Amino acid sequence: MNSANPFGEYDDDPDPHNAPRIPVPRTSMEDTGLPLPTPPLILEHRVLKALLGAWALAACSPEETAAVEDHLGGCGACADEALRLREAVGLLHPPETLDLDPALRTRVLQACLSRRPPRIPVPSWATPYDAETARLDALLQDIGDAEWHAPVRLRWFDGKEPTSRRTTVAGVIAHLLTVDGLVAVALGLDDPLETPADTPTPAARTEAFWRAAHFPPTRSVRGPWREQSHNLVRTVAFAGGGSGRLPVPYGEFELPLRDSMLDRAFETWVHAGDIADAVDYPYEPPAPRHLHAMIDLGARMLPSALTARRQAGLAAPGETPHLVPAGAPGRSLRPEIEGLGGGEWLIPLDAPGALASADREVAHVALDGVEFCQLAAGHVSPEEAAAGQSGDREAIRDVLFAAASLSRM
Amino acid sequence: MARRDTPPRWDRKMQQRLARGEAAALGELYDRFASLVHGLAHRVLGDEQAADGITREVFAHVWENPESYDPKQGPLRSWVATLTHRLAVQRLRTTETAALAQDGTDDTDELERKVRRASVAARADYIVTSMPTPLRTALELAYFQRRDYRQTAADLGVTADEARRRLRLGLQLLSTAHDAAPSGTPPEQGGTR
Numbered sequence: 001m002n003s004a005n006p007f008g009e010y011d012d013d014p015d016p017h018n019a020p021r022i023p024v025p026r027t028s029m030e031d032t033g034l035p036l037p038t039p040p041l042i043l044e045h046r047v048l049k050a051l052l053g054a055w056a057l058a059a060c061s062p063e064e065t066a067a068v069e070d071h072l073g074g075c076g077a078c079a080d081e082a083l084r085l086r087e088a089v090g091l092l093h094p095p096e097t098l099d100l101d102p103a104l105r106t107r108v109l110q111a112c113l114s115r116r117p118p119r120i121p122v123p124s125w126a127t128p129y130d131a132e133t134a135r136l137d138a139l140l141q142d143i144g145d146a147e148w149h150a151p152v153r154l155r156w157f158d159g160k161e162p163t164s165r166r167t168t169v170a171g172v173i174a175h176l177l178t179v180d181g182l183v184a185v186a187l188g189l190d191d192p193l194e195t196p197a198d199t200p201t202p203a204a205r206t207e208a209f210w211r212a213a214h215f216p217p218t219r220s221v222r223g224p225w226r227e228q229s230h231n232l233v234r235t236v237a238f239a240g241g242g243s244g245r246l247p248v249p250y251g252e253f254e255l256p257l258r259d260s261m262l263d264r265a266f267e268t269w270v271h272a273g274d275i276a277d278a279v280d281y282p283y284e285p286p287a288p289r290h291l292h293a294m295i296d297l298g299a300r301m302l303p304s305a306l307t308a309r310r311q312a313g314l315a316a317p318g319e320t321p322h323l324v325p326a327g328a329p330g331r332s333l334r335p336e337i338e339g340l341g342g343g344e345w346l347i348p349l350d351a352p353g354a355l356a357s358a359d360r361e362v363a364h365v366a367l368d369g370v371e372f373c374q375l376a377a378g379h380v381s382p383e384e385a386a387a388g389q390s391g392d393r394e395a396i397r398d399v400l401f402a403a404a405s406l407s408r409m
Numbered sequence: 410m411a412r413r414d415t416p417p418r419w420d421r422k423m424q425q426r427l428a429r430g431e432a433a434a435l436g437e438l439y440d441r442f443a444s445l446v447h448g449l450a451h452r453v454l455g456d457e458q459a460a461d462g463i464t465r466e467v468f469a470h471v472w473e474n475p476e477s478y479d480p481k482q483g484p485l486r487s488w489v490a491t492l493t494h495r496l497a498v499q500r501l502r503t504t505e506t507a508a509l510a511q512d513g514t515d516d517t518d519e520l521e522r523k524v525r526r527a528s529v530a531a532r533a534d535y536i537v538t539s540m541p542t543p544l545r546t547a548l549e550l551a552y553f554q555r556r557d558y559r560q561t562a563a564d565l566g567v568t569a570d571e572a573r574r575r576l577r578l579g580l581q582l583l584s585t586a587h588d589a590a591p592s593g594t595p596p597e598q599g600g601t602r
Binding site: 050051052053054056057059060061084085087088089091092093094100101104105107108109111112113115116117118119120121122130134137141230233234237 | 429430431432433434435436437439440443444447452461464465468469472473529530533534537548551552553556557558559561570572573574575576577578579580581583584586587
């Protein structure tokens with residue numbers, strides 16, 4: 001290249017005849033796909049002022065940002081506001097994601113109640129339900145819209161084998177709402193089920209509720225469920241501790257209110273666990289005191305569950321069927337429930353009315369407390385449940401199957 | 410079963426139930442406000458246990474003195490927030506003063522700065538949780554999701570003008586956290602923010 005000639009580019013043209021004398025019009029920048037050189041944006045004060053929030057959040061286009069910043073140099077009012085809004089952005093923090101420790105609720109309420117004893121206390125048999133519904137509600141608070149439709153499989157043991165029913169997180173809350181509704185009805189509160197079920201059993205009511213809904217349940221079911229659970233606690237508190245004997249019909253059987261509230265606490269925990277699994281959240285067992293009350297309910301329900309299985313031909317006949325008079329000592333099994341909330345029970349094997357007798361203990365089973373609850377919820381099969389056992393194998397098998405048959409939808 | 414208990418009515422009934430000594434009402438009060446109370450206390454004190462302690466104090470105060478809330482003065486929610494704010498700032502001041510005394514220094518300016526920073530941060534949290542949802546959602550999209558205002562508008566299905574308006578208004582509300590109490594939020598005595 002001839003650097004001596006500043007116009008060398010023309011002189012060096014290897015084939016000057018190919019180059020047009022008059023250059024063709026240059027292609028428009030707009031057609032090249034290259035970024036356009038941006039002319040400074042001229043915007044009026046009113047427009048710039050409206051942009052200040054977006055500017056402070058760095059949510060404007062580069063041209064708008066430049067125009068705003070240019071304007072701030074000359075407009076005191078806008079400059080003041082801009083500064084103020086920028087500072088405000090510094091106050092935005094991600095919401096506190098710290099989950100409240102569920103045990104804090106119990107501690108705070110107890111501290112309050114010891115400082116000023118309540119005139120209308122919540123009966124002790126209703127506090128597990130109060131605590132478990134609060135815990136589940138806190139979990140629901142944290143889950144997103146889409147997670148309400150996450151699939152959940154309700155599992156239970158139908159007497160012979162594990163069975164299940166597919167639903168969603170919202171469907172599970174609808175299930176809790178309708179079955180808690182059995183207690184509501186027994187207390188004279190509104191029935192959440194508008195179309196009556198064929199039979200007033202938990203499963204039939206749930207199916208009826210799901211059927212009656214025109215759309216699959218959504219997160220909107222949370223409000224009615226929570227309102228009803230608060231109302232139940234409030235109503236039993238007004239009814240007083242003595243109301244615990246009031247019968248709550250479940251269709252095929254009935255439970256006294258105090259046991260029914262424990263049963264609902266248990267179901268709330270079990271299904272909260274199902275939901276937590278479905279949305280991949282951790283979920284802890286209930287407070288030991290509450291867990292103990294739930295295990296105790298299961299242990300107390302075992303004798304009649306055993307009898308029902310026998311009558312259905314699903315369990316071996318007792319040693320002296322129908323002959324052990326109520327109140328007489330009979331063969332007994334000792335479940336030893338380990339872990340927080342555990343303890344020892346003695347289950348009469350021959351008739352629900354028979355007296356459990358340590359002298360006539362024929363078998364012993366050691367089980368973890370949460371494991372026992374999983375068994376009674378139908379989430380663990382009876383064959384897989386027992387950790388340690390000794391004594392009459394058949395009695396143990398019958399009792400474990402009876403525990404599993406306590407579960408229902 | 411729509412929510413029949415709109416706030417003023419719910420507030421009044423809650424106060425009556427607490428005054429009557431209904432333990433179940435205390436549970437419901439906790440369920441409604443515990444995360445607000447604990448969150449604010451944690452923002453001021455930056456410590457889980459201290460926040461637990463303030464939560465206990467706040468609910469004990471409301472349970473023991475339900476008549477000190479006057480529904481005519483404003484929502485129970487802002488009254489509870491004010492109480493939390495006051496107790497938490499008090500606690501911060503006490504612990505910080507004690508810490509200074511232990512160091513043998515008395516840098517009260519630094520103490521005041523710290524208390525003010527914590528106090529403003531907690532007020533800002535309260536403002537964000539109480540502002541109208543459309544404003545909060547716009548701020549969340551623009552700030553946490555890094556959406557520009559046109560994208561924010563598209564996400565919300567509003568005009569670009571409206572998105573700009575919401576962002577500016579949201580920040581204007583938030584900036585009042587810097588205003589010294591009692592004009593800032595939450596108000597001193599259950600005022601009407």
